[in-house]
Structure formats: C-alpha cells, structure tokens
Amino acid sequence: MNLSEQLHQTALIKADKPAYYFMDQSTSYRELDAAVSKFADELHKLGVSKGDNIALLLGNSPHFIISMYGALRTGATVIPVNPIYSPDEIGYILNNGDVKVVVALDKLSPLLEKLNPILSSVENYVICETQPDNGEMSKLSIYPKMKSFTQMIASGDVQFKGPDLDPEDTAIILYTSGTTGKPKGAILSHKNIYSNAHDTGEYLNITEDDRVVTTLPMFHVFSLTVVVNAPLLSGGTLLIVPQFSPKEIFRLIKKYEATVFAGVPTMYNFLLQYPDGTAEELESLRFCISGGSALPVSLLESFEKKFNVNISEGYGLSEASPVTCFNPLDRPRKAGSIGTNIVNVENKVVNELGEEVGVNEVGELIVRGPNVMKGYYKMPEESAAVLKDGWLYTGDLARMDEEGYFFIVDRKKELIITGGYNVYPREVEEVLYAHPEVVEAAAIGVPDPNLGEVVQCFVVKKNDALTEEELLAYCLEHLAKYKVPAKIEFIDELPKNTTGKILRRSLKTHVTQV
Incomplete structure (x- = not known):
C-alpha cells in the first residue's frame, strides 16, 4: 500500500466525508x-x-x-x-x-x-x-x-x-540544509513516508473522527507526515490554514470543533499571548503536538494551564520521514522530553564507537526503522557518513532515562533554529563572504523571546563605509527571509583557534541586544 492507493480506497469507503476544509468550503x-x-x-x-x-x-x-x-x-x-x-x-x-x-x-x-x-x-x-x-x-x-x-x-x-x-520506489526528496552550505536531498521511499504516517497516526491514535488544524507549512516534513498524511490515511479531516494567525486558529478550532492542533514553539507562544484566546475556544481539542524545535518548559506549562489541553512534544528529522519519538498519550508526558519510540521505530543513544551508553548518559541519538531514508540524492559519501549498519546517525546529542523517555541535550553542532526552521551558520556566511567588502564572517544563534533563536552575524569588513543596513539588504536578496540576520555587528577580528578555525562559541560573549 502507498499514500495514493490508500487515498483511493478511503474515497471508495468514505466518499462523502469531508477530506478537508479550505476557506470554509469543504471537499469530500x-x-x-x-x-x-x-x-x-x-x-x-x-x-x-x-x-x-x-x-x-x-x-x-x-x-x-x-x-x-x-x-x-x-x-x-x-x-x-x-x-x-x-x-x-x-x-x-x-x-x-x-x-x-x-x-x-x-x-x-x-x-x-x-x-x-x-x-x-x-x-x-x-x-x-x-x-x-x-x-x-x-x-x-x-x-x-x-x-x-x-x-x-x-x-x-x-x-x-x-x-x-514498489514500496522501495522513491516518493519524495526533501531538501535539508547542510553544513557545507548547500542543501542535501533526503530520498524517501513510498515505504518510508507511508509507514511513518501510519505509525505516527497509530501512536497518536489519529482516527476518522479527528479534525486536524493544518497550519504548519505543508512543504515541511513535520506538517507533511503528522498533519496531512497521517489524518488522510485515517480518514480524518484537515482544516487547512493558508497562513498562521492566532485569531484564525481560535476561530477554526471553535467553529469546526477541531480535535488536534500541531505547531512549533513560536506558534504556541503567539497563541498564549493572544489577548482574546480562551480555554473555551479550545475545549474540543484532544491534545496538541509540538515539534520543529525544543519547546521551553515554562511555555509548555503556561499553555497547558491556561487552555487546559496537553501538549505532546516529539522529535524527528527529514532523513527519518521525520518522526522517531513522541510523548505518549496513555502515560504521563515529561516536560522537556521528546518522548518515547513511536510504533516500529527504534531510537538508541551511543558513544563514538557506536556502542549503546547507559541510562541518562549523553551520546549521539541514532535511529532505525522503516522510516529511515534511502540516502542523499547524488551524494553517496554523505549518505555513507550517516547511514551505518541499518542505523541513521542524527548528529544530535541525547540521553534516555530509566523509563525510555529521550531528551535532546544539544543540537547538531551550531545549528540555528528560528521559528521552527533550520538555519546552518555556514549558508549565511557563504552569502556574506560573497560580498566584495567582507573579509570574514561568522553566524550564530542568539535567544529570541518569539522565535526561539534568531541569526546574528559578526563581520570583519574591508571598507569602513560598509553599513549594517547595506549588508542586511544584500542578505535579503540571497537568503530566505527567516535566514537573514536580525543583527550584524562589525568587529576587528574573529576569534580563532591555533589552526585558524573560527570559534563561533566564543562569539557568544560579544552578543549585544538584538
């Protein structure tokens, strides 16, 4: 079975049932x-x-x-x-x-x-x-x-x-930012995407009775699997939101008695701060889902208290279609945890030799299951570096507690996550280096109350006449808006180690108010 076949079968059985609502119009x-x-x-x-x-x-x-x-x-x-x-x-x-x-x-x-x-x-x-x-x-x-x-x-x-x-035929290629500055295309088979949608839906008990708010961008794999494919596989109904708006989210949930809402931490922050939002408007929700980046515990607790609805935080990556973990619905969820293994997927924490570490010991999170990609498109060496003996090496540091709940300790190297989107410093730096008046550049993530993190850059310039406004405008021409630095600070020299490598972490001490 694959997604398209299953949709056809569902249409034969539930022909008149709404598959989605868009602009308050239903489509069966x-x-x-x-x-x-x-x-x-x-x-x-x-x-x-x-x-x-x-x-x-x-x-x-x-x-x-x-x-x-x-x-x-x-x-x-x-x-x-x-x-x-x-x-x-x-x-x-x-x-x-x-x-x-x-x-x-x-x-x-x-x-x-x-x-x-x-x-x-x-x-x-x-x-x-x-x-x-x-x-x-x-x-x-x-x-x-x-x-x-x-x-x-x-x-x-x-x-x-x-x-x-064939289940192994390629269905989707998801381009994900790479540390080299060029995106890598994760090759996902029909088995990969079907199994992950099915297994995530089973783990979260998504059924034909669910009405799922679809406001996460559909081109993002989190949305694609969790709030598009999983509900459609189960015969549920999507409530499609063209653009996130707290006012519209509250309206839709109340009008259509939505049962599931999925968002990134930034969305939960905006919903919490929306002055006209009430618990009564969200009373139809069975639960909420959070992913994309770590959900601050204080935000999670404040949201659950105000709206009287639980948030299940999970974890995934494009290379795994993407879901590997979610906080279970039939057991207590743990604040700050990404949860436990979903159906048919195994997570493990290992040391540098690939050996599993003990309970609560920190190591690299690796994943195995029918959801793991075939490899990167036209990149055999990069594929071999992360796919070893049937396991996908995520590059994320994690630990597992005595009850099988996983906790992410640190993100991949210097990955910046802004509003749920991944930004690698190198891709921003490449653009800055291309400017004729830039000598050196380094990008880091700095805390932001609304987006979690924003990009801040440090630049050594050739010409004193170069301004921050000019460089920001240049970035806007060559980068997606969310990748454009919130601030660029000019300094005389970037910190380096003895081999000449720029020390991004040392730049944290130079951060000024953004």
Missing part, C-alpha cells in the same frame, strides 16, 4: 480523489512518467495536496520547496533535483521567468491560479511551457490508473 474524499486522478492523468499527458521529479512551490492549499498525491499516482517523485526561498536557493534545488515539472503559485511566475535560463531539465510549469491573470502571463517568455492547474483538473480523466509502484 470522492472529490479529492477525483481531482488527484485528473491531475495525474494530465501530468502523464505532459510526458511525466515513473521516476521523474516534480517540484512543488506551494503554500498551504488544496493545490499542494492534489499536486502531491497526483504526482505520486503517476509514479513521479515529489520535491516540496519552500516558496519563500531566495531565487538562488530555489534555483539550486530545481537544478540539483533534476526537476522536470514545477507546480507553483501564479505570483511566482516572474521568479520562474528569471530562473528558466538555468533550469535545463524543466519542461513545463504548472501555474496554480489564485488571482485574475489580466493577460500578464502571456507576456512571459516561458508562456509556451506554462500550463493551467485549473484547466488540468477540468480536462483530466478521473479513471486514470498509474503504474504499479
């Missing part, structure tokens, strides 16, 4: 499955076949779900891409991922026009219309390659049947 499982088949048929007519790569540059919307499941139904591989990435970042992923078709929002058409000359493998752009065209599309040089999402759904054959798929 029958309607969703029909749209998926029609889209898949039109992709097939465009020459898409098993093994081809399709990128999605989409936010939270029915477009994303139909495109993803439609692509999977053709046997194609889906590459979700954050649509707010910079042109440089998007261009790299589309090229490195050998993308044949790009599905994107209409407002991104000018960006695609700009990137098209360097995208040698892209044959078609499927444009999802959200506003009147007014003839602007036809003026673009890529217009002959552009197809209308709406027309594809209208023209496709609802009876389309895709090729037979």
Whole structure:
C-alpha cells in the first residue's frame, strides 16, 4: 500500500466525508480523489512518467495536496520547496533535483521567468491560479511551457490508473540544509513516508473522527507526515490554514470543533499571548503536538494551564520521514522530553564507537526503522557518513532515562533554529563572504523571546563605509527571509583557534541586544 492507493480506497469507503476544509468550503474524499486522478492523468499527458521529479512551490492549499498525491499516482517523485526561498536557493534545488515539472503559485511566475535560463531539465510549469491573470502571463517568455492547474483538473480523466509502484520506489526528496552550505536531498521511499504516517497516526491514535488544524507549512516534513498524511490515511479531516494567525486558529478550532492542533514553539507562544484566546475556544481539542524545535518548559506549562489541553512534544528529522519519538498519550508526558519510540521505530543513544551508553548518559541519538531514508540524492559519501549498519546517525546529542523517555541535550553542532526552521551558520556566511567588502564572517544563534533563536552575524569588513543596513539588504536578496540576520555587528577580528578555525562559541560573549 502507498499514500495514493490508500487515498483511493478511503474515497471508495468514505466518499462523502469531508477530506478537508479550505476557506470554509469543504471537499469530500470522492472529490479529492477525483481531482488527484485528473491531475495525474494530465501530468502523464505532459510526458511525466515513473521516476521523474516534480517540484512543488506551494503554500498551504488544496493545490499542494492534489499536486502531491497526483504526482505520486503517476509514479513521479515529489520535491516540496519552500516558496519563500531566495531565487538562488530555489534555483539550486530545481537544478540539483533534476526537476522536470514545477507546480507553483501564479505570483511566482516572474521568479520562474528569471530562473528558466538555468533550469535545463524543466519542461513545463504548472501555474496554480489564485488571482485574475489580466493577460500578464502571456507576456512571459516561458508562456509556451506554462500550463493551467485549473484547466488540468477540468480536462483530466478521473479513471486514470498509474503504474504499479514498489514500496522501495522513491516518493519524495526533501531538501535539508547542510553544513557545507548547500542543501542535501533526503530520498524517501513510498515505504518510508507511508509507514511513518501510519505509525505516527497509530501512536497518536489519529482516527476518522479527528479534525486536524493544518497550519504548519505543508512543504515541511513535520506538517507533511503528522498533519496531512497521517489524518488522510485515517480518514480524518484537515482544516487547512493558508497562513498562521492566532485569531484564525481560535476561530477554526471553535467553529469546526477541531480535535488536534500541531505547531512549533513560536506558534504556541503567539497563541498564549493572544489577548482574546480562551480555554473555551479550545475545549474540543484532544491534545496538541509540538515539534520543529525544543519547546521551553515554562511555555509548555503556561499553555497547558491556561487552555487546559496537553501538549505532546516529539522529535524527528527529514532523513527519518521525520518522526522517531513522541510523548505518549496513555502515560504521563515529561516536560522537556521528546518522548518515547513511536510504533516500529527504534531510537538508541551511543558513544563514538557506536556502542549503546547507559541510562541518562549523553551520546549521539541514532535511529532505525522503516522510516529511515534511502540516502542523499547524488551524494553517496554523505549518505555513507550517516547511514551505518541499518542505523541513521542524527548528529544530535541525547540521553534516555530509566523509563525510555529521550531528551535532546544539544543540537547538531551550531545549528540555528528560528521559528521552527533550520538555519546552518555556514549558508549565511557563504552569502556574506560573497560580498566584495567582507573579509570574514561568522553566524550564530542568539535567544529570541518569539522565535526561539534568531541569526546574528559578526563581520570583519574591508571598507569602513560598509553599513549594517547595506549588508542586511544584500542578505535579503540571497537568503530566505527567516535566514537573514536580525543583527550584524562589525568587529576587528574573529576569534580563532591555533589552526585558524573560527570559534563561533566564543562569539557568544560579544552578543549585544538584538
């Protein structure tokens, strides 16, 4: 079984049940499955076949779900891409991922026009219309390659049947930031993503009666597995939120009697601080889910006390589809813990020799299960470095207590997590180093009350005339907004060790108010 097949089976059994609500309009499982088949048929007519790569540059919307499941139904591989990435970042992923078709929002058409000359493998752009065209599309040089999402759904054959798929066939490639500054594509098979959605749903007891708030970005693997695929596998209903808003979250939960809310710590902070939010509006929730980054214990306790609903914190990474742990619902959850093994997944803490350490001893967290990736796309050496003897080495330091609950002690090296998004210092530094007036640069994460962390950079400049505002504007041209430094401080020299390596940790003492 795979996600697309299961959706079809659910549509046969629960044809009239709402699969999702979007902008207060419901779509049944029958309607969703029909749209998926029609889209898949039109992709097939465009020459898409098993093994081809399709990128999605989409936010939270029915477009994303139909495109993803439609692509999977053709046997194609889906590459979700954050649509707010910079042109440089998007261009790299589309090229490195050998993308044949790009599905994107209409407002991104000018960006695609700009990137098209360097995208040698892209044959078609499927444009999802959200506003009147007014003839602007036809003026673009890529217009002959552009197809209308709406027309594809209208023209496709609802009876389309895709090729037979093997569980080991590639389903999704998730690009995750790497320490080299270039993203790495984690290759996930149909077995990987199906098993993790199924096993997470079973562990959290997600059923057809659940109505799940889907406000986490769908292109992010946390959202993809926990609040999209797991509920759809169970026949539940998604409450799709295009953009996070505390007011809208409270309204949706109350109106549709939502049973599950999933968010990153930043979202919980905003919900807690929203002056008009009440426990009564959230009384339908069975529980909440937190992931993406560590949830401060004080925030967890304050939220649970104010709204009288428990938060289950978990852990995952793209390379594991992503979930490996969650705090259980049938036993006490432990504040600060990422919980215990989910169904069919094994976590272990080991020393540098790969030997399991004792209870409460700190070591590297490694993972084994049907959810672990096949490897990194076109990166055999990097794959071999993290996949050893059937185990995925996460690079995170952790400990396990006597009851099998895991606790993350420290993040991967100097990883910065801002608002639930990962930012590696190196990728920010690469952009700064490319500026002609920059001699040296280093990026670190500094605490922020709303986002958990923000990026702060230290720069040695060639020319005294270079200003912080000029450099920040330069970063904004080359980085996604959440990766842009909140502050840049100029210093005479960066701290280094005897071999010349920049000591980022030493820069913590230089941090000023952001």
